[in-house]
Amino acid sequence: MPDAEAKKTDKTEDKSKTDDSKKEEPMTPLQEVKHNVSLIDRAVLTLEPRFIHRVLRTLTSLRKKVDDSIIRTAIEEIYPKDHPAKKPLVSWLPEPTMDVDTAARLSITISLQEPTPESEVYLRLLILYNLLSSPSTYEKALELAQTTVEKIQNLNRRSMDPIAAKVWYAVERAYELGANLADARPLFLAAQRTAALRHDNETQASLINCLLRNYVYYNLYDQADKLFSKTTFPTSAGNPQLARYHYYLGRIKAVQLNYSEAHSNLQQALRRAPPPKTAPGFYQAVHKFFILVELLMGDIPERSLFRHPVLEKALSAYFEIVKAVRSGSLSQFQTTLSKHSAQFEADRTYTLIVRLRQNVIKTGIRRLSLSYSRISLRDICVKLHLDSEEDAEYIVGKAIRDGVIEGRIVHEKGWMECGSQKSGYGPEVSEMFGRRVTFCLDLHNQSIKAMRYPLNAHRKELAAAEGARERERELAKEIQEGDLDEDDIGGDF
Amino acid sequence: MSPSNLNALYNNLQQSFNAKPCDVKKCGSLLAQLKIALIESGLLLPHGENNLHDLVVARDILEIGAFWSIRAHDVPSFDRYFSQLQTFYTDYSSVLPPSKRELPIRGLNLIRLLTQNRIADFHTTLESLPIRAEAIADNPYISHPVNLERWLMEGSYSKVWNAREEAPAEEYKFFVDSLMGTIRNEIASCEETAYESLPLKDAATLLFFLNQSDLLKFAEQRGWQIDLAASTITFAKKAEEKAEIPKEKLIIACLGYARELEQIV
Numbered sequence: 182m183p184d185a186e187a188k189k190t191d192k193t194e195d196k197s198k199t200d201d202s203k204k205e206e207p208m209t210p211l212q213e214v215k216h217n218v219s220l221i222d223r224a225v226l227t228l229e230p231r232f233i234h235r236v237l238r239t240l241t242s243l244r245k246k247v248d249d250s251i252i253r254t255a256i257e258e259i260y261p262k263d264h265p266a267k268k269p270l271v272s273w274l275p276e277p278t279m280d281v282d283t284a285a286r287l288s289i290t291i292s293l294q295e296p297t298p299e300s301e302v303y304l305r306l307l308i309l310y311n312l313l314s315s316p317s318t319y320e321k322a323l324e325l326a327q328t329t330v331e332k333i334q335n336l337n338r339r340s341m342d343p344i345a346a347k348v349w350y351a352v353e354r355a356y357e358l359g360a361n362l363a364d365a366r367p368l369f370l371a372a373q374r375t376a377a378l379r380h381d382n383e384t385q386a387s388l389i390n391c392l393l394r395n396y397v398y399y400n401l402y403d404q405a406d407k408l409f410s411k412t413t414f415p416t417s418a419g420n421p422q423l424a425r426y427h428y429y430l431g432r433i434k435a436v437q438l439n440y441s442e443a444h445s446n447l448q449q450a451l452r453r454a455p456p457p458k459t460a461p462g463f464y465q466a467v468h469k470f471f472i473l474v475e476l477l478m479g480d481i482p483e484r485s486l487f488r489h490p491v492l493e494k495a496l497s498a499y500f501e502i503v504k505a506v507r508s509g510s511l512s513q514f515q516t517t518l519s520k521h522s523a524q525f526e527a528d529r530t531y532t533l534i535v536r537l538r539q540n541v542i543k544t545g546i547r548r549l550s551l552s553y554s555r556i557s558l559r560d561i562c563v564k565l566h567l568d569s570e571e572d573a574e575y576i577v578g579k580a581i582r583d584g585v586i587e588g589r590i591v592h593e594k595g596w597m598e599c600g601s602q603k604s605g606y607g608p609e610v611s612e613m614f615g616r617r618v619t620f621c622l623d624l625h626n627q628s629i630k631a632m633r634y635p636l637n638a639h640r641k642e643l644a645a646a647e648g649a650r651e652r653e654r655e656l657a658k659e660i661q662e663g664d665l666d667e668d669d670i671g672g673d674f
Numbered sequence: 675m676s677p678s679n680l681n682a683l684y685n686n687l688q689q690s691f692n693a694k695p696c697d698v699k700k701c702g703s704l705l706a707q708l709k710i711a712l713i714e715s716g717l718l719l720p721h722g723e724n725n726l727h728d729l730v731v732a733r734d735i736l737e738i739g740a741f742w743s744i745r746a747h748d749v750p751s752f753d754r755y756f757s758q759l760q761t762f763y764t765d766y767s768s769v770l771p772p773s774k775r776e777l778p779i780r781g782l783n784l785i786r787l788l789t790q791n792r793i794a795d796f797h798t799t800l801e802s803l804p805i806r807a808e809a810i811a812d813n814p815y816i817s818h819p820v821n822l823e824r825w826l827m828e829g830s831y832s833k834v835w836n837a838r839e840e841a842p843a844e845e846y847k848f849f850v851d852s853l854m855g856t857i858r859n860e861i862a863s864c865e866e867t868a869y870e871s872l873p874l875k876d877a878a879t880l881l882f883f884l885n886q887s888d889l890l891k892f893a894e895q896r897g898w899q900i901d902l903a904a905s906t907i908t909f910a911k912k913a914e915e916k917a918e919i920p921k922e923k924l925i926i927a928c929l930g931y932a933r934e935l936e937q938i939v
Contacts, residue, residue: 199877206905271886282875399802400802400803401802402798402801403798403802406798415920436797436798436801437794437797437798438793438797439794449737460757474916532797532800532801535824536797538824538828539824539828542828542892568830568833569828569832570831572830572832572833574831574880575829575830575831575832575861575864575880576830577829577868578861578865578867578868578869579828579829579860579864581864581867581868582863582864582866582867582868589867589868589869589870590868590869590870591869592869592872592873592876599768608918608919608920611924611927618927618931619930622931622934625934625938626934662894
């Protein structure tokens with residue numbers, strides 16, 4: 182699951198920016214790396230963070246294509262022969278095998294100027310991901326992560342921020358895979374403070390997510406909740422970060438029994454997440470919690486969800502749980518729970534599922550109350566597999582008090598009489614309607630806010646306004662000179 | 675205060691804590707002195723590297739303190755000891771040998787949250803327990819509060835009632851007693867809505883009253899009508915609530931829609 186989260190990309194955003202010729206003919210990974218480095222250099226020189234963002238968007242796909250030799254050649258080609266930054270960079274790569282392709286090196290067009298520190302960090306990031314791809318190099322990755330972070334902090338350049346955000350994520354992975362995640366906490370907390378002070382939104386967003394993940398990983402929901410209440414998540418953060426943030430928030434809220442908020446957070450996470458095919462792991466992980474929270478709220482998730490190609494297999498165990506809850510059968514619920522307990526444990530949803538027990542009972546009672554107008558407590562006990570009649574009486578009593586069913590108990594006769602169902606119309610209906618309308622309006626307003634306008638479009642209007650003013654002035658002048666009658670003016674306007 | 679003094683006090687405390695019956699007053703005064711000693715040697719809230727033996731002693735003292743607070747019926751004090759112990763249980767868990775008293779104390783904390791009806795905190799604490807979720811059932815100290823919570827939520831009150839004798843440690847009983855008061859009120863509120871009338875005898879069994887006078891007192895508190903001749907309790911039905919149309923709310927909502935529509939068009 183964790184790796185799947187890393188697979189998220191920004192692809193949903195900005196399809197419009199395909200103006201680059203890059204898409205037309207696929208580049209070799211080597212060319213791509215070089216092209217990216219030059220883009221970064223351009224971004225730093227022209228103070229246009231746009232280019233860096235474009236580079237970082239390709240990071241995920243590029244990451245899978247590059248290997249040691251590609252990075253090595255790229256470094257060789259990008260840096261002049263004895264550049265001080267070159268040696269430490271190369272030292273992170275394993276010794277080259279014999280066939281260093283000199284052929285490629287012949288076709289170099291030596292880069293025009295001194296590479297910027299940003300490009301160096303970018304290359305480090307690539308190396309870091311490469312090291313993280315195999316367990317044998319985790320230690321090395323951790324070491325590299327630490328030095329890279331130090332380097333970023335020493336350089337303290339604002340143009341570095343977008344890359345730094347990505348680096349922090351990689352650092353978090355390095356700690357998680359290679360060492361103890363808990364050790365990284367002080368480092369992250371300090372960095373988060375600095376980022377907040379510098380209004381470095383991207384790094385801040387990335388770090389808050391890392392910290393939340395860190396806390397949730399160790400089940401420290403209290404601390405995670407405190408972090409959430411003490412920080413403000415930067416609104417300008419990108420969709421992937423926002424999706425992760427909502428996901429962790431949803432998990433925290435679910436643990437705290439705040440199901441309705443957890444529900445809306447997880448829903449946000451799903452909406453912000455990249456398409457299911459791009460990041461299947463994240464999609465599945467969110468859905469697991471989403472389904473459980475829905476069940477805990479007393480709703481039954483839609484059947485179509487479990488037919489989704491990405492989800493079908495991953496959610497099969499959850500589907501069985503849903504079936505058990507829907508039918509209100511405690512025994513089926515218990516067997517499903519014990520059958521899949523290992524998976525639930527791994528998904529860390531076990532405790533949430535255990536909480537569903539009472540929902541199963543409630544659904545069962547509600548089904549009985551709908552189909553019988555009078556039923557003895559003994560039969561309830563048998564049908565719901567409760568332990569004793571006495572229990573059944575208390576449970577039904579509680580259900581009546583909680584408003585799950587309408588009815589009353591006749592103690593002397595030992596049965597439950599079910600009252601008539603409420604009619605479906607009442608103030609709740611308008612409330613529900615109101616909620617939906619507000620949601621739609623909110624969506625509309627949000628999308629208007631998210632619209633982008635071409636940069637200089639208002640100039641044209643300005644020019645038009647300028648012209649109108651000019652005409653008006655002329656008109657005024659003519660009036661002064663007495664060339665016009667009052668009627669004419671009225672007509673003219 | 676010198677370390678030897680601390681040790682002497684510590685031994686003294688252990689003796690009077692383990693003595694039967696436990697001398698609550700003496701323990702209290704010893705604990706107060708020991709806490710000062712701990713602060714002086716920087717062990718109450720330790721940070722950094724410390725002598726392993728010292729840490730264990732400090733943890734023991736705090737654990738005894740936690741148990742003592744329960745015996746002295748002082749819940750806020752238990753709360754304080756528990757939060758002080760957190761440092762030892764979480765931050766030093768890799769260094770210190772595990773404590774036998776850790777899980778009982780955590781279990782006590784869970785019950786405390788339950789009696790105070792802090793269900794959300796209860797679940798958060800449960801999630802952060804150092805044992806695996808499946809293993810909970812095997813541990814009497816933890817499974818006890820977990821089962822209590824489940825029964826309470828389901829409404830199986832009789833199971834909660836029966837479980838009060840099964841408390842895994844003497845200290846649990848203090849909380850269980852106060853839990854019974856909560857349950858009785860829960861049951862009473864259920865009965866009010868679920869029954870029209872109830873024979874006195876059955877009401878007593880349902881509410882776990884052993885004699886009728888207790889029941890009568892309780893019924894009086896809740897304002898139930900008692901017919902002694904027929905020996906039944908009648909619950910006053912709340913008058914059918916008249917469905918009222920929330921005019922103001924609807925108007926505000928409609929105006930809101932109109933304004934938003936205006937913006938769109």
